[in-house]
Amino acid sequence: MTTTAAGTEQPGAGEPYLELRGVSKYFGGVRALHEVDLSLHRGEVVALVGDNGAGKTTLVKVISGVEHPDSGEVAVRGEKVRLDTPRTAAGHGIHTVYQDLSLCDNLDAVRNLFLGQELAGSRWRGRPLDRHRMEVEARRVLDSLSVRIRSLTTPVGGLSGGQRQGIAICRSLISDPSLVLLDEPTAALGVTQRAEVLDLIGRLKAQDRGVLVISHDLKDVQEVADRVVVMRLGAKVAEFVRGRYTSSELVAAMTGAHEGSDG
Ligand SMILES: Nc1ncnc2c1ncn2[C@@H]1O[C@H](COP(=O)(O)OP(=O)(O)OP(=O)(O)O)[C@@H](O)[C@H]1O
Ligand SMILES: [Mg+2]
Known part of the structure; x- marks a missing residue:
C-alpha cells in the first residue's frame, strides 16, 4: 500500500551517510562495544535502545569523535x-547533543547557541563579537525548528x-550538520515538552538530516524512529523497521528473552 511519490525515497534507502563496520571498544576489561555494524542515512531517524550499560552512549561518542574504537571502520559517504x-x-x-546538555545557565539563548562558535565582529568597529548577526542567526535557527523562546537575552x-x-x-x-546525534533528549521532560522534542526530531528529518537518538522510552521510539537498533552488552542484537515489529518483540530483544533468534 505504500506508493511513494516519484523522487521521494523510503527513509534508509540508498547509500548511507555514515557507516560503522565491526566497531569494538574496551574500557580496561569492560567490553563497551563488540563488533557493531551501523548505518545512518540522511532524512532518517534511527533510535538506539538497550538497557543501562548496553553501550549506547559509547557508540554515540565513537561517532562524535570523543572515544576512539579499538577496532573496526567508520566511513562517511x-x-x-x-x-x-x-x-x-x-x-x-x-x-552531537549530549545527555547533560552542557548549557551555561547564566548566559542567554544567543550566547548558548553560539558557545564555542561565536561570530566575530568587524575589527574596525572594535567589537569582539557580532552580536547583531548572532541574534538574527539565532532567531532563524530557532524558527526553523519552531522552538519558541520569548526572550533571547535572558x-x-x-x-x-x-x-x-x-x-x-x-x-x-x-554548523548545518548532516547528522545529529541525540543522547536521551526526552529524559526528564514532562509530557508536553516531550512531544515538542519529538516534533523537533521530525523537523530535523524533514530538513533531510539524519538523526540518531538514544531513548529509554519505547513509546517515543516507536513514534519517532524509522529504524530501531537494539544493543545489549555492547553488541547490536537486533534491528527493526518502522511498522514491522511489536513492543514485545522490542522488549524481548533488549532483555535477551529470545536468545538466538535474530530480530
Ligand atoms: N569512560 C569509561 N570508563 C570505563 N568504563 C566505561 C566508560 N564509559 C563507559 N564505560 C562502560 O562501558 C559500558 C557501556 O556504557 P555506556 O555508557 O555506553 O552505556 P549506555 O548504553 O549509554 O547506558 P545508559 O543507558 O545507562 O546511559 C558500561 O559497562 C560502562 O560502565
Ligand atoms: Mg548512556
Missing part, C-alpha cells in the same frame, strides 16, 4: 575516515526543560 576529535566529526557533518537557567533541550538541539544546527 563511502569514504573511510578517522573521527579523532569532535571537531573532526563536525567537519564530516556530524554534531539567562537560559530560567527556561523550561523542553526549551533548554530545544536550544541544545538548535545549537547543533549552527
Whole structure:
C-alpha cells in the first residue's frame, strides 16, 4: 500500500551517510562495544535502545569523535575516515547533543547557541563579537525548528526543560550538520515538552538530516524512529523497521528473552 511519490525515497534507502563496520571498544576489561555494524542515512531517524550499560552512549561518542574504537571502520559517504576529535566529526557533518546538555545557565539563548562558535565582529568597529548577526542567526535557527523562546537575552537557567533541550538541539544546527546525534533528549521532560522534542526530531528529518537518538522510552521510539537498533552488552542484537515489529518483540530483544533468534 505504500506508493511513494516519484523522487521521494523510503527513509534508509540508498547509500548511507555514515557507516560503522565491526566497531569494538574496551574500557580496561569492560567490553563497551563488540563488533557493531551501523548505518545512518540522511532524512532518517534511527533510535538506539538497550538497557543501562548496553553501550549506547559509547557508540554515540565513537561517532562524535570523543572515544576512539579499538577496532573496526567508520566511513562517511563511502569514504573511510578517522573521527579523532569532535571537531573532526563536525567537519564530516556530524554534531552531537549530549545527555547533560552542557548549557551555561547564566548566559542567554544567543550566547548558548553560539558557545564555542561565536561570530566575530568587524575589527574596525572594535567589537569582539557580532552580536547583531548572532541574534538574527539565532532567531532563524530557532524558527526553523519552531522552538519558541520569548526572550533571547535572558539567562537560559530560567527556561523550561523542553526549551533548554530545544536550544541544545538548535545549537547543533549552527554548523548545518548532516547528522545529529541525540543522547536521551526526552529524559526528564514532562509530557508536553516531550512531544515538542519529538516534533523537533521530525523537523530535523524533514530538513533531510539524519538523526540518531538514544531513548529509554519505547513509546517515543516507536513514534519517532524509522529504524530501531537494539544493543545489549555492547553488541547490536537486533534491528527493526518502522511498522514491522511489536513492543514485545522490542522488549524481548533488549532483555535477551529470545536468545538466538535474530530480530
Ligand atoms: N569512560 C569509561 N570508563 C570505563 N568504563 C566505561 C566508560 N564509559 C563507559 N564505560 C562502560 O562501558 C559500558 C557501556 O556504557 P555506556 O555508557 O555506553 O552505556 P549506555 O548504553 O549509554 O547506558 P545508559 O543507558 O545507562 O546511559 C558500561 O559497562 C560502562 O560502565
Ligand atoms: Mg548512556
